Amino acid sequence: MDQLKGKKILIAVTGGIAAYKIPELTRLFIKAGCDVQVALTENAVRFVQPLTLETLTHHPVLMDDFILLDEGGIPHIEATAWCDILIVAPATGNVIGKAAAGIADDIVSTLLLAASRKPVLFAPAMNSRMYLNPVVKRNIALLREMGYHFIGPDEGEMACGEEGIGRLSDLTCIVEKVKDIFTVKDLQDLTILISAGPTQEPIDPVRFITNRSSGKMGYAIANAAKRRGGRVILVSGPTRLSVPKEGITLIRVKTALDMEREILEHFPYSDIVIMAAAVADYRTDKPFPQKLKKSDKSFKLELVRNPDILQALGTQKTHQILVGFAAETEKFEKNAIQKIKDKNLDLIVVNDVSQPDAGFEVDTNRIMLIDRFNKIRKFPLQSKEDAADTILDKILKIKRKVAG
Numbered sequence: 001m002d003q004l005k006g007k008k009i010l011i012a013v014t015g016g017i018a019a020y021k022i023p024e025l026t027r028l029f030i031k032a033g034c035d036v037q038v039a040l041t042e043n044a045v046r047f048v049q050p051l052t053l054e055t056l057t058h059h060p061v062l063m064d065d066f067i068l069l070d071e072g073g074i075p076h077i078e079a080t081a082w083c084d085i086l087i088v089a090p091a092t093g094n095v096i097g098k099a100a101a102g103i104a105d106d107i108v109s110t111l112l113l114a115a116s117r118k119p120v121l122f123a124p125a126m127n128s129r130m131y132l133n134p135v136v137k138r139n140i141a142l143l144r145e146m147g148y149h150f151i152g153p154d155e156g157e158m159a160c161g162e163e164g165i166g167r168l169s170d171l172t173c174i175v176e177k178v179k180d181i182f183t184v185k186d187l188q189d190l191t192i193l194i195s196a197g198p199t200q201e202p203i204d205p206v207r208f209i210t211n212r213s214s215g216k217m218g219y220a221i222a223n224a225a226k227r228r229g230g231r232v233i234l235v236s237g238p239t240r241l242s243v244p245k246e247g248i249t250l251i252r253v254k255t256a257l258d259m260e261r262e263i264l265e266h267f268p269y270s271d272i273v274i275m276a277a278a279v280a281d282y283r284t285d286k287p288f289p290q291k292l293k294k295s296d297k298s299f300k301l302e303l304v305r306n307p308d309i310l311q312a313l314g315t316q317k318t319h320q321i322l323v324g325f326a327a328e329t330e331k332f333e334k335n336a337i338q339k340i341k342d343k344n345l346d347l348i349v350v351n352d353v354s355q356p357d358a359g360f361e362v363d364t365n366r367i368m369l370i371d372r373f374n375k376i377r378k379f380p381l382q383s384k385e386d387a388a389d390t391i392l393d394k395i396l397k398i399k400r401k402v403a404g
């Protein structure tokens with residue numbers, strides 16, 4: 001489910017040093033399957049060459065509004081009718097002020113006035129003293145109130161050498177924000193509890209038992225659920241992943257017992273629960289208090305069973321849609337159908353973890369969905385982001401079916 005495929009993106013560039021990053025932003029949108037057109041103010045041209053952008057986009061760059069296009073079209077009217085979204089990046093304090101006041105005296109401010117029926121995203125970038133000026137803050141607040149979208153700016157070192165808030169947002173975050181804007185908010189008002197990553201079961205102060213889960217699958221579901229408007233609680237075992245999307249409640253845990261406690265606490269008021277974590281089935285009963293010394297003899301470690309969190313959820317389930325994962329290497333359907341029955345699940349996501357491009361650690365997955373009505377559907381190799389949307393689509397179908 002690629003929200004960006006086939007979308008027409010109009011990027012309006014104003015005269016800030018961050019304009020030099022726009023060819024890369026353009027490339028990211030094109031890579032995501034978008035058709036991109038760019039407009040440059042006179043001052044933007046001082047920082048970025050039109051030829052670079054024309055070569056990347058295969059469209060002429062809009063710079064002069066006082067010309068007629070082929071067949072008599074007017075640039076700002078044609079371009080804003082064509083686009084699905086207008087992105088102003090970098091947006092200077094000047095263009096933000098013009099937009100707030102309704103002034104249209106150059107190509108970008110004229111596009112802004114003409115794009116009144118299209119979503120508009122501003123990515124401000126300026127020196128922090130300018131950004132924190134109450135006039136700029138007021139203009140941004142006014143535009144936000146009118147429904148304009150904003151992203152950033154970020155904190156860090158700026159072109160002038162000063163540190164502070166004012167850097168153009170990370171380019172991948174701008175792309176992600178545009179995805180958010182295009183996404184239908186079909187999980188609005190729902191609370192989605194997700195587990196991700198491995199658990200770590202301590203042996204002694206420096207050693208533990210764990211598995212190969214990176215957390216990528218669970219984090220992808222959490223990000224997709226957030227994008228689709230859900231209230232998301234992510235209970236995560238130790239991972240190296242960056243913090244998920246803003247607005248997700250992230251609870252970090254280490255052991256299966258920690259994970260069980262957090263999941264059970266948030267379960268009663270959740271609407272959808274997805275257990276993507278690879279929870280260790282065993283732990284040492286009592287971890288050694290001191291670091292174990294090596295000995296020549298063999299060493300036996302006694303393990304006890306961890307609680308099966310999913311099983312407990314199945315017995316406590318009231319209104320929740322309960323989704324389990326199955327990391328299998330053989331007898332996929334048989335084992336998964338058994339798990340649905342044993343754990344009272346609504347859906348199970350089966351991944352063949354014997355494949356090098358699916359399951360643990362990798363960015364892709366090959367999933368099979370089996371619902372509680374024994375309906376089975378296999379999906380081809382897809383990114384974990386797309387797999388996340390596939391799973392959420394299926395959950396919503398089940399939820400609607402259950403609700404009658």
Ligand code: PMT
Nearest residue numbers: 213214215216217275278279308309310325327359360361
């Ligand atoms: O994190 P990645 O690197 O992206 O990899 C993704 C993944 C392979 C970890 C993920 O797609 C996946 O399959 N997660 C479940 C792995 C697993 O533990 O499978 P299982 O068949 O052992 O467990 C079945 C279900 O019971 C799972 O939903 C699991 O979360 C749950 N479980 C398991 C043991 C336990 N003690 N308590 C549980 O709740």
